[in-house]
Amino acid sequence: METVLEEMLNSVLVIPFQKDLISKLSTLSKNYAKSIDRAKVENCVSAFLLGTSNTPLHTYIIKQNKGQFINLPPIVYKILSEYIVYMLIIDKDDKFYDGNKVIYSLIVRNMMVSCKNSYSKLLAPEFLTSMYPFSDSYREEKSVIEECSEKQITPDIFVHDNFEDMNLTLNEDLFNEVKQLAQQSAKLEYQKLISDIKSKGIEDPFILAYHAAKELAVTPQWKYVDVNPVTTIIDILPTNRGNIKLKNIKGKLIDSEYYHHHHTQSKSSILLNYIGNIDAINKIGDLQLSALEFAIYMYYEFFLEELIKG
Amino acid sequence: MNNEDTNELLLETSKEAKNSEQESPIEQLVAIKDTPFYTDALNEAEINSAITDQKPELIVLFGLNDLGKTTFVGSLYHLLRVNGEMADYKFVNSDTFAGFERRVFLRKCSKDGRSNTNRTLRSENQFLTLHMEHKTTQEKRFIVLSDRAGERYRDYISKDEELLRDNTVKHADRILLFVNAEELVGRSYSSMKDELRTLLRRLKEKSMLPMSATKYIIFNKYDKVEDIENQQFKEHKLEIVTLIEEMFEEKNIPQHCINSKNLDTNKDLENLFCILVKPLDSKKADPSLDWVKMAIKNSKR
Numbered sequence: 001m002e003t004v005l006e007e008m009l010n011s012v013l014v015i016p017f018q019k020d021l022i023s024k025l026s027t028l029s030k031n032y033a034k035s036i037d038r039a040k041v042e043n044c045v046s047a048f049l050l051g052t053s054n055t056p057l058h059t060y061i062i063k064q065n066k067g068q069f070i071n072l073p074p075i076v077y078k079i080l081s082e083y084i085v086y087m088l089i090i091d092k093d094d095k096f097y098d099g100n101k102v103i104y105s106l107i108v109r110n111m112m113v114s115c116k117n118s119y120s121k122l123l124a125p126e127f128l129t130s131m132y133p134f135s136d137s138y139r140e141e142k143s144v145i146e147e148c149s150e151k152q153i154t155p156d157i158f159v160h161d162n163f164e165d166m167n168l169t170l171n172e173d174l175f176n177e178v179k180q181l182a183q184q185s186a187k188l189e190y191q192k193l194i195s196d197i198k199s200k201g202i203e204d205p206f207i208l209a210y211h212a213a214k215e216l217a218v219t220p221q222w223k224y225v226d227v228n229p230v231t232t233i234i235d236i237l238p239t240n241r242g243n244i245k246l247k248n249i250k251g252k253l254i255d256s257e258y259y260h261h262h263h264t265q266s267k268s269s270i271l272l273n274y275i276g277n278i279d280a281i282n283k284i285g286d287l288q289l290s291a292l293e294f295a296i297y298m299y300y301e302f303f304l305e306e307l308i309k310g
Numbered sequence: 311m312n313n314e315d316t317n318e319l320l321l322e323t324s325k326e327a328k329n330s331e332q333e334s335p336i337e338q339l340v341a342i343k344d345t346p347f348y349t350d351a352l353n354e355a356e357i358n359s360a361i362t363d364q365k366p367e368l369i370v371l372f373g374l375n376d377l378g379k380t381t382f383v384g385s386l387y388h389l390l391r392v393n394g395e396m397a398d399y400k401f402v403n404s405d406t407f408a409g410f411e412r413r414v415f416l417r418k419c420s421k422d423g424r425s426n427t428n429r430t431l432r433s434e435n436q437f438l439t440l441h442m443e444h445k446t447t448q449e450k451r452f453i454v455l456s457d458r459a460g461e462r463y464r465d466y467i468s469k470d471e472e473l474l475r476d477n478t479v480k481h482a483d484r485i486l487l488f489v490n491a492e493e494l495v496g497r498s499y500s501s502m503k504d505e506l507r508t509l510l511r512r513l514k515e516k517s518m519l520p521m522s523a524t525k526y527i528i529f530n531k532y533d534k535v536e537d538i539e540n541q542q543f544k545e546h547k548l549e550i551v552t553l554i555e556e557m558f559e560e561k562n563i564p565q566h567c568i569n570s571k572n573l574d575t576n577k578d579l580e581n582l583f584c585i586l587v588k589p590l591d592s593k594k595a596d597p598s599l600d601w602v603k604m605a606i607k608n609s610k611r
Contacts (some may be wrong), residue, residue, distance in 0.1 A: 119595035
C-alpha cells in the first residue's frame, strides 16, 4: 500500500518526498483509517474530489506528531485523504469492515457528480475507478442489508446454498426449487413496482426519472432481485431528449406532486442536498444532465441513504 | 547543500571572481549575498510548499554554464511583467518574485557585451514559480521553472556524488536542452559536444534522464552565428540534434533557434514562451471515471 501512496504523491509533487516520510505518512493514514467513521470518510472524499479542507485529518496528523507542526502542502492532505479512502475500500486488512466498503464506494461514486465536467483536474485519477466496483458487488454478493423478521426465510435463502446453513431441517432436495420460487417472487414484486411507476403516466422525463429512482431504491422490502438498476431505469425512461441544467430540474421537481423532501444523512448525496437546499454546492446548479443520467445519480443517492439508514 | 557549496558563491574561478568583484560593486553585492530575500528562489526542500491545490508543471532549463538559461528566464519574467499575460494566460502571482527580479536585475548589468547575465550563483536556489490563469476559462496553471547554475551540471560530468544528489532533472515534465549556437562553428565545438554527451550519458546511466518529459532543443545565441548556411554549422547542428535524440531515444525533438537576450519583436523567443506557458496536451481523462456514462453504455450492450 505504501507504494500506492508514493505514486499518488509523486503525481502532485515537484520533488518526491523521501521514503521515510512516505512511510510515516502511510502509517498515520492507516491508523486514521482504522478509527474512521462515515462522516470522516465523507470529509476525505470531499477533500480529494471537491478540494475542501480536511480539518479532522489535519488535526489528527498534528496531534499524532506530538503537537509539532508538519509543514505539508495542502495538496498532500488531499492525497492522504484519497489514500485513506482507497485503503478503506481496497485493502483486505481485517480492521476495515467489509460491510462499509459498499457505503464508502458509493460515497466516492456519488460525489463524483461534482467533478463531471472536470475529470482532467482530479488528483491521482488512476486510483479512482478501482474504488467504484464495490458498489455493484453488493448486489452480486446479495449481502443482507435489512432485517425482515416475518419473512426471515426469504432474505436468508438468497445468500445460502442449502437449508442446513440456514439452520433449517428441511429436505435439501427441495432447496433449489424453494430458492427459485423466492427469486421469482422477488422478481414479480420488482416487476409490479416497475409497472406501477410506468402506470403513473408522468410525462416530464426528469420528474419520471426522480420518481423511478426513488421508488426503485427505497420501496422494495429487500434488494435481492439480481437486476441491473440501470437497465431497469433505461426501460422505464423515454429515449433521451437532451440535457438540462440541474437548477432547471430542481425547479420542475419542487413544483411536482412527486417530490417529497428527503432528509439526507450523507454529504455525498449531492443532488438530493442541492434539491433540498441542504449544504448545497451552488455551482452544481449549472451541471447539465440527461434524464437518464439524473435518474442513475438519484438512484444511487437514494440507495446509499437506504444503506445508511440500515 | 554542503558547506563548500554554500561558501562558493560565484561560479567563476576564484581568480576570475575576484576580478569580477573588483569591476562591479553590483556583482560584489550579489556575490556576498548569503541570506535569501523574501520570495527568493526556492530549493528542493521548499518547492513542494509552494503547491496549493493543483499539480505544478516542472520545466527544467538544462545545460552547462554560459548558455543563457538565466537570461531566458529573465526575459520570460520581464515579458510577463510588462504585458501581464501570455498565450491567453494572465500572470497572476509568483512565490519567487525576488528570485526573478534578481535575474532581471543581473540581466540589465551588462558591461562587456559577452554576457548580460551574471552567471547563476552556485548556491542560488533553482526553483522559480509562475501562477497563471486562463483569461476566459479561469483555469489555473502553476509553472515551476528550474534554473540551476550551469556549473552544477558541469560537476555532474566528473562527480558522482553531485550527480546522484540531483533530484530535479528526472522529474521534469518538460526539459529545455540549451546549446550555444555560436559554439557550433567555434574551436570549442568538439569539447562542447563531448561534455554534452558525457553529461547526458552519465544521467542516462543512472536512470536520471526524464525520458517521458517533453523535450526541446534550444539553440540559443543564434544571433551571434555569422552564417547559418555554413556547411560546418549545419553539420554540427545536426550532430548535436542526433546526439540528444539518441540519448533520449526519441526522434524529431522540436528545435528552437533563439536569442533570449533581445526582446524587441523577437517572435521566435515569444513563440517558445507561448508554447511553454500553454499546458501540455493534457492526457484525456479516463472515460471510465464517468461511471454513469459507463453504466449506461454497458447496459445498452
